[in-house]
Amino acid sequence: MHPLYNFLLLAYYFLIRVASVFNKKARAWIAGRRDWQESLSEKISGLRGREIIWFHCASLGEFEQGRPLIEELRRRNPEYRIILSFFSPSGFTVRKNYQNADVVVYLPLDTPSNARLWIETVKPVMAFFIKYEYWFNFLKELKGHQIPVVFASAVFRKEQLFFQWYGSWFRSQLDNISWFYVQNEASGEILQSLGFGNVTISGDTRFDRVSTTAANAIEFPLIGKFCGNYQIILGGSTWPEDEAILIPFIRENAGRMKFILATHDVSESRIHSLETSLGVPFILYSALNEENAESAGVLIIDTVGILSQLYRYARLAFIGGAFGSGLHNILEAVAFGIPVFFGPKHDKFWEAAALIKSGGAFSVSRYDEFRDHVLRILPDQEEYKRISRICRDFIQVNRGATNIILDGMKDILLTSGGKK
Numbered sequence: 001m002h003p004l005y006n007f008l009l010l011a012y013y014f015l016i017r018v019a020s021v022f023n024k025k026a027r028a029w030i031a032g033r034r035d036w037q038e039s040l041s042e043k044i045s046g047l048r049g050r051e052i053i054w055f056h057c058a059s060l061g062e063f064e065q066g067r068p069l070i071e072e073l074r075r076r077n078p079e080y081r082i083i084l085s086f087f088s089p090s091g092f093t094v095r096k097n098y099q100n101a102d103v104v105v106y107l108p109l110d111t112p113s114n115a116r117l118w119i120e121t122v123k124p125v126m127a128f129f130i131k132y133e134y135w136f137n138f139l140k141e142l143k144g145h146q147i148p149v150v151f152a153s154a155v156f157r158k159e160q161l162f163f164q165w166y167g168s169w170f171r172s173q174l175d176n177i178s179w180f181y182v183q184n185e186a187s188g189e190i191l192q193s194l195g196f197g198n199v200t201i202s203g204d205t206r207f208d209r210v211s212t213t214a215a216n217a218i219e220f221p222l223i224g225k226f227c228g229n230y231q232i233i234l235g236g237s238t239w240p241e242d243e244a245i246l247i248p249f250i251r252e253n254a255g256r257m258k259f260i261l262a263t264h265d266v267s268e269s270r271i272h273s274l275e276t277s278l279g280v281p282f283i284l285y286s287a288l289n290e291e292n293a294e295s296a297g298v299l300i301i302d303t304v305g306i307l308s309q310l311y312r313y314a315r316l317a318f319i320g321g322a323f324g325s326g327l328h329n330i331l332e333a334v335a336f337g338i339p340v341f342f343g344p345k346h347d348k349f350w351e352a353a354a355l356i357k358s359g360g361a362f363s364v365s366r367y368d369e370f371r372d373h374v375l376r377i378l379p380d381q382e383e384y385k386r387i388s389r390i391c392r393d394f395i396q397v398n399r400g401a402t403n404i405i406l407d408g409m410k411d412i413l414l415t416s417g418g419k420k
Helices: 002-019 024-032 036-043 060-076 089-095 112-122 136-144 168-176 185-193 205-215 221-227 240-253 268-278 307-313 350-358 367-377 381-397 401-416
Strands: 052-057 081-086 103-106 126-130 149-154 179-182 199-201 232-238 258-263 282-284 298-300 316-319 340-342 361-363
Touching: 002 024, 002 136, 024 089, 036 103, 036 112, 052 060, 060 081, 060 089, 060 126, 060 149, 060 205, 060 401, 081 089, 089 103, 112 136, 126 401, 136 149, 136 168, 149 205, 149 401, 179 185, 179 401, 185 199, 199 401, 205 307, 205 381, 205 401, 221 258, 221 307, 232 240, 232 307, 240 258, 240 268, 240 316, 240 367, 258 268, 258 307, 268 282, 268 298, 316 367, 340 367, 350 361, 350 381, 367 381
Parallel strands: 052 081, 052 126, 081 103, 126 149, 149 179, 179 199, 232 258, 232 316, 258 298, 282 298, 316 340, 340 361
Antiparallel strands: none
16 A cells, blocks of 8 residues: 555646646645755754754644644743744745744655655654644654654544545554544544544644634734724635625625625636626725725735734624535634634534534525524624624633643653653
C-alpha cells in the first residue's frame, strides 16, 4: 500500500502541474514549493541551536484553529522557535507574515525524500498537526526520529478511510502519532475502540480563537458608516447555492435592511458573477470611501482575512458551504451572539447539530424557510435576545481546549524523548 500511496502523490503532483497552466491557485502551489529546501534552510539559519516546534495547517481555516495554540505557547514558552507550514496557497498567502511564527513556509509534497530532508533540516523537538492533515511519509519520518507528534482538534468519523474494511494500512499509520486531542466524545470512542489509549477529549481550539476575536474585535470605520442604523444580514463564505437563497431576500428587503456579502472565492470572475446576479445597487469593499459608504444597500467584500471581524456588524448571518461539500466556520459568527443560518449538508459538523438542537442555529433548504425565520426573529426583541444568549453560552462552555493541549505538552515531550 505504501508504494501505491507514493504513486498517487506523484499523480496528484502531475495533475497540479497541468492545472497550473490555467489555474492561478495551482500556479501558486507549484511556485511556493520551488527550491523549497534551499529556501527553508535560509529561513531557519538564524534559529540554529534553538528548540523548534513545528505547526502544520492545511489552509486558513485550520490555521485559525491552531492559532490559539501557537500564541499561548509563545506566551508560556518564549524560548521555543516556531515554524508554521501550510499546504494550501490560500493559507500561506494570507498568513505568510504572521508575527507569532519565526518562519512561515509551504509544506513540500509528502514524498519519502522530501519528508527526510524536511526533518533533517528543521530538526523539530515536536510537531503539531491541526485537525485533518495526515501526511504519512512525514509522520513515519517523525516517528523514526523519535519526534513526538500531536494531532490537535482532531475529528474522527466511522465513514473515514481509516475505519473501512480496506483501510488497515491507513489505520496502521495512526501508530506514528504520539497523542490525539479530539474535539468530541464520538471521536475519542472510535479511536479507543481500536485500542488507542493515547487520546484526550480536549474540545475544539476554535472556541478559544473565536472568543478572543470577539472580545478584541477590530473596528472598520467605513463599514460602520455603510451600516449606519440599519439591521445587517451578513453572508459569510458563501457559494452560488447559498446566494440563491440570500439574493431574493436582498431584493425584497432593499432599503429596509443592508447586506454584507463575503464570498468564499474572491477571484475577479466570482465577484463579477455575484455583481451580475444581485440586481440591486452594491459597492465593493475595495472601492469603499467616505463619500460612497452610505449610498449602497449591499457591500461585497472582495478581499480575504477580515470576515471573522465583520460579524460584529451583523444582526444575523448566513454561513456558506452547506449546500456543497462542507459548512464553513459558524463559530466566528456565533461568538458575537448572532443567530446563524446555513444549508442542509452539515452532518459532519457537530457544532452545527448542537446549535440547531439548542435553538441558536437554523438549517434551511429553501428561500421561504429562510425568509420566514428571519422575519419572525428580527422584529421580536425577546426572541432575538434568547437566541443570542444561547449562542454566547455555547461558546463560553466549550472554551478551554488550548490549555488542555498545552498542559499535556510537557509530558508528551518527556515520555516521547523529544526533550532532553
